[in-house]
Amino acid sequence: xxxxxxxxRTTRDPVxxxxxxxxxxxxxVVIFGSALFGMFVRHFLPTSGTIPGTP
Amino acid sequence: MxxxxxxxxxxxALVLGLxxxxxxSSFDSVNAGITQAxxxxxxxxxxxxxxxxEAHDAREQLRRGFAASIEAAWPDQKxxxxxxxxxxxxxxxETLQETIEKLRPASELQRSLHARLxxxxxxMAHARWLVVEQQRIGLPTILLVVLVLWLAILYGTFGxxxxxxxxxxxxxxxxxxxxxxxxxxxxxxxxxxxxxxxASRAPMVNALEQLGR
Numbered sequence: 001x002x003x004x005x006x007x008x009r010t011t012r013d014p015v016x017x018x019x020x021x022x023x024x025x026x027x028x029v030v031i032f033g034s035a036l037f038g039m040f041v042r043h044f045l046p047t048s049g050t051i052p053g054t055p
Numbered sequence: 056m057x058x059x060x061x062x063x064x065x066x067x068a069l070v071l072g073l074x075x076x077x078x079x080s081s082f083d084s085v086n087a088g089i090t091q092a093x094x095x096x097x098x099x100x101x102x103x104x105x106x107x108x109e110a111h112d113a114r115e116q117l118r119r120g121f122a123a124s125i126e127a128a129w130p131d132q133k134x135x136x137x138x139x140x141x142x143x144x145x146x147x148x149e150t151l152q153e154t155i156e157k158l159r160p161a162s163e164l165q166r167s168l169h170a171r172l173x174x175x176x177x178x179m180a181h182a183r184w185l186v187v188e189q190q191r192i193g194l195p196t197i198l199l200v201v202l203v204l205w206l207a208i209l210y211g212t213f214g215x216x217x218x219x220x221x222x223x224x225x226x227x228x229x230x231x232x233x234x235x236x237x238x239x240x241x242x243x244x245x246x247x248x249x250x251x252x253x254a255s256r257a258p259m260v261n262a263l264e265q266l267g268r
Contacts, residue, residue: 024236028232031210032232035211036214039214
C-alpha cells in the first residue's frame with residue numbers, strides 16, 4: 001500500500017536527510033567549479049572578437 | 056550571451072530572494088509558536104494553582120513534562136534525535152489532558168477553571184501538531200536543483216568572460232561562497248527545530264522558571 005504507516009514513516013524528503021551544510025558545500029563546489037570550467041573552456045572556443053581579452 | 060546571463064541572474068536573484076523570505080517567515084512562525092506555547096504553559100500552571108490542591112498532581116506533571124520536552128527538543132548533548140522528532144514522540148500533553156479530564160470540579164469556580172484548563176490543553180495539543188506538520192513540509196528538492204543549475208550556468212558565464220588571473224579567481228570564489236551561504240541559510244531556516252540554526256528555547260526556559268510559583 002502506497003500510504004501505509006510504515007511507508008510514510010520511512011520515506012523522508014531527501015533534502016531533510018542530507019545535512020544543510022553538505023548541500024551547501026556541494027552547491028559551492030558545483031558553482032565555483034562551473035566558473036573555473038568557464039575560464040578553462042574560454043581558450044578553446046572560437047569566440048575571437050566576441051569575448052574581450054581573447055586572442 | 057550577456058543577455059542570457061542577465062536573464063538567468065534575474066531569475067536566480069528572484070528565486071533566491073523569495074526562498075530566503077519564505078524561510079525566514081517559516082523560522083519566525085515557529086519562534087512565535089514556541090512563545091505562544093510557553094505562554095499557554097504559564098497560564099495553565101496559574102489556572103491549576105487557582106483550581107486548588109486537587110490539581111497539585113497535574114501541576115507537577117505539567118512541570119515535569121514541560122522540562123522533559125525542553126530537554127528533548129534542545130538537548131545539551133547530541134542525542135541523534137532531532138527536535139522535531141522529539142516533539143512528535145512526546146506524549147506529555149496527552150497524559151496531562153487525561154489528568155485534567157480526571158479532575159472532578161466541586162464548585163462553580165472549579166467548573167469554570169476546569170473548562171478553561173481543557174481549552175488550554177486542547178490549544179497546546181493543537182499547537183504541537185501544527186508545528187510538527189508544518190515542519191514536515193520541506194523545501195522542494197527540484198527547486199533547489201534548478202536554482203543550483205542556474206547559479207552554475209551564471210558563474211560559468213562569468214568564468215567565460217573573465218580574464219584568468221588570481222584576483223578574478225578569488226573574487227569568483229568569494230561570490231560562490233556567498234551563493235552557497237545563502238542556500239545554507241535557506242535550508243537551515245526551513246528547519247528551525249533541527250540543524251545549526253535552531254529556534255530559541257529562551258521563552259520555554261523562562262516559562263519553566265515561572266512554573267510552580
